[in-house]
Amino acid sequence: MKFIYSGSHKLHFPQAEFHRGQMVTPFENPERIDLIIDHLEEVGFTGIKCDDFWDVEPVLKIHSADYLEFLETAWEEWLAAGFKGDLMAGNFPVRRMQQRCPKHIDGKAGFYSSGNDTSINSGTWEAVKTSYMTAKQAQKVVANGDAASLALCRPPGHHASRDLFGGYCFLNNAAVVAQLFIDQGAEKVAILDIDFHHGNGTQDIFYGRGDVLFASLHGQPEDSYPYYSGYTDEAGKMEGEGSNFNYPMPPGTTYSSWAQSLEEAIRQIQKFNSAALIVSLGVDTYKEDPISFFCLETDDYLRCGIQLSKLNLPTVFVLEGGYALEMVGQNVANVLIGFESG
Numbered sequence: 001m002k003f004i005y006s007g008s009h010k011l012h013f014p015q016a017e018f019h020r021g022q023m024v025t026p027f028e029n030p031e032r033i034d035l036i037i038d039h040l041e042e043v044g045f046t047g048i049k050c051d052d053f054w055d056v057e058p059v060l061k062i063h064s065a066d067y068l069e070f071l072e073t074a075w076e077e078w079l080a081a082g083f084k085g086d087l088m089a090g091n092f093p094v095r096r097m098q099q100r101c102p103k104h105i106d107g108k109a110g111f112y113s114s115g116n117d118t119s120i121n122s123g124t125w126e127a128v129k130t131s132y133m134t135a136k137q138a139q140k141v142v143a144n145g146d147a148a149s150l151a152l153c154r155p156p157g158h159h160a161s162r163d164l165f166g167g168y169c170f171l172n173n174a175a176v177v178a179q180l181f182i183d184q185g186a187e188k189v190a191i192l193d194i195d196f197h198h199g200n201g202t203q204d205i206f207y208g209r210g211d212v213l214f215a216s217l218h219g220q221p222e223d224s225y226p227y228y229s230g231y232t233d234e235a236g237k238m239e240g241e242g243s244n245f246n247y248p249m250p251p252g253t254t255y256s257s258w259a260q261s262l263e264e265a266i267r268q269i270q271k272f273n274s275a276a277l278i279v280s281l282g283v284d285t286y287k288e289d290p291i292s293f294f295c296l297e298t299d300d301y302l303r304c305g306i307q308l309s310k311l312n313l314p315t316v317f318v319l320e321g322g323y324a325l326e327m328v329g330q331n332v333a334n335v336l337i338g339f340e341s342g
Helices: 007-011 031-042 056-060 065-080 105-111 124-143 173-183 200-206 255-272 300-309 325-341
Strands: 002-005 017-019 022-024 046-049 148-151 189-193 212-219 244-249 277-281 315-319
Touching (some): 002 031, 007 124, 031 046, 031 325, 056 173, 065 124, 124 148, 124 315, 148 325, 173 200, 173 277, 173 315, 189 200, 189 255, 200 212, 200 244, 244 255, 255 300, 300 325
Parallel strands (some): 002 148, 148 315, 189 212, 189 277, 212 244, 277 315
Antiparallel strands (some): 017 022
């Protein structure tokens, strides 16, 4: 299996994250990708440096034009306003407030953000574009005949909705990959999100569509970010009714329970008759991950890959989370090893 990567991800390196009352070094940092690449190459996977191009048309089918303009110009506006340090939202249009985008960048930041956990710096927009191009190239590999590929996307994407960034995410890479398959003639595709955190952005984008099934395995929203989505009764609306599946699980969940939810999600994808599969691959389900509460072991990721291979679909893996740095490379590799051996 080929994996696609780009060194441009390093351009996005916010210096601080607000986490439980403290400013800390962001958990989502450049070292993650380097560790994954090193381990994938060590076990024999083939890396291809991204050489695709920025094409905004597929992105505009997922994200609004005004949101993309904000991402492109936010850093310059922030500096022009005289602010120092990374752009970080501090004001939000909460319940019963006006949903109108302000002119001032401090207000814009909150209007287009779902929280103050995600910052923008001088290299963010370039890294965001390259992350999307990495996913686009991985999709092209599969569309051209490979059974599967992995896009080492950074920043990740599954918390980004049509016009909001947050949860370390700016463009929803998995959603754009799904749209690319649709644009190329697939009647239906499926996105399976196995990151610890609910893929609220992906759900929001496809909630009213019937051509993309979304299934997410995640920590129950009563206890885990993003808190305000991911309940089992969120089943889609209009054309998308019955195409959205959530499998929230409690603290301490081990693979035996997690795998049962995975099997149920696989059954729904099989019933959907999907032409392709996009896996939002997060390995923050690992027992030592610093911002989750599941208890998967490293060998469990081999079993996960084997389960996913049962679908026998053209598959694009899109990297999302995973912050236990010592094991992040091995855990990602094990999913791919299991998938290829299944």
